[in-house]
Amino acid sequence: MLAPMTFQSPLSAAIDQLWERRTDLGPADAEARSVVVAAVDQLDQGRARVAYAEGDGVVVDQRAKRAILLAFRLLPMARSQVGDFQHHDRVPLKTSFEGVRVVPGAIARWGAYVGPGAVLMPSFTNIGAYVGEGTMVDTWATVGSCAQVGKNVHLSGGVGIGGVLEPPNAVPVVVEDGALIGSRSMIVEGARVGQGAVVGAGTILSASMPVIDVETGEELGRGRIPDWSVAVGGTRHKDFPGGTYGLPCVLVLRRLGPGIRHDKAELNEILREHGI
Numbered sequence: 001m002l003a004p005m006t007f008q009s010p011l012s013a014a015i016d017q018l019w020e021r022r023t024d025l026g027p028a029d030a031e032a033r034s035v036v037v038a039a040v041d042q043l044d045q046g047r048a049r050v051a052y053a054e055g056d057g058v059v060v061d062q063r064a065k066r067a068i069l070l071a072f073r074l075l076p077m078a079r080s081q082v083g084d085f086q087h088h089d090r091v092p093l094k095t096s097f098e099g100v101r102v103v104p105g106a107i108a109r110w111g112a113y114v115g116p117g118a119v120l121m122p123s124f125t126n127i128g129a130y131v132g133e134g135t136m137v138d139t140w141a142t143v144g145s146c147a148q149v150g151k152n153v154h155l156s157g158g159v160g161i162g163g164v165l166e167p168p169n170a171v172p173v174v175v176e177d178g179a180l181i182g183s184r185s186m187i188v189e190g191a192r193v194g195q196g197a198v199v200g201a202g203t204i205l206s207a208s209m210p211v212i213d214v215e216t217g218e219e220l221g222r223g224r225i226p227d228w229s230v231a232v233g234g235t236r237h238k239d240f241p242g243g244t245y246g247l248p249c250v251l252v253l254r255r256l257g258p259g260i261r262h263d264k265a266e267l268n269e270i271l272r273e274h275g276i
Helices: 014-020 030-044 062-074 264-273
Strands: 051-054 057-060 078-082 085-089 210-213 219-222 229-240 243-255
Touching: 014 030, 014 062, 030 062, 210 229
Parallel strands: 210 243
Antiparallel strands: 051 057, 078 085, 210 219, 229 243
């Protein structure tokens, strides 16, 4: 979903003008670079963001994505060092972590926002990402470029939240407030996890993947796990000329009441009921 008519980007309109002549720009263009750096600084500080959920859609600030893409053209390669580790990149590491617990081994790039009370275990958060207050990014989890993760979310160990940077109007992955994403799950290609949803370990969700209610057999849509539900990876059979094969899908096992997501005993009972 593109930005509605009422949406107005907080970033400078000069970004759009630079985008129109982007093929002519390079690290020598100091004036253009200062405009882009100021824009990415706003993303880094949480005063602007690439996207946010609104009702059934996602509002995308194309200007924010353009600023990030322009940064890769305008920033020169530079060497940096953290302890014994040396880096050589166009995008520096993030330096602002007010109220955030950052465990050794965690990496976040400049242009990513991480809210107060969040915890970054040894993990990777890419440019343009938004990580809300109180969220846990657990060990070896990845928050991809421009991914939007809400407040009080738990991204368990090894979770991959995919990055979606190009084209500028592409919808990024959105994980809404209070969700729990189980270990080694992958949420990619602009998929969306609803508020308070629980996603079982090893689940893969892409924007085109069917989400099915196991109680009714109804396909609830594609690429979106409903609010306050428990979902796991599954398969569905489909006939092809060469035979019948199982294709991946996501199964909604149960709808939760608000707050039940934090009751581990209740969640374990739901999973045991289905042999998971």
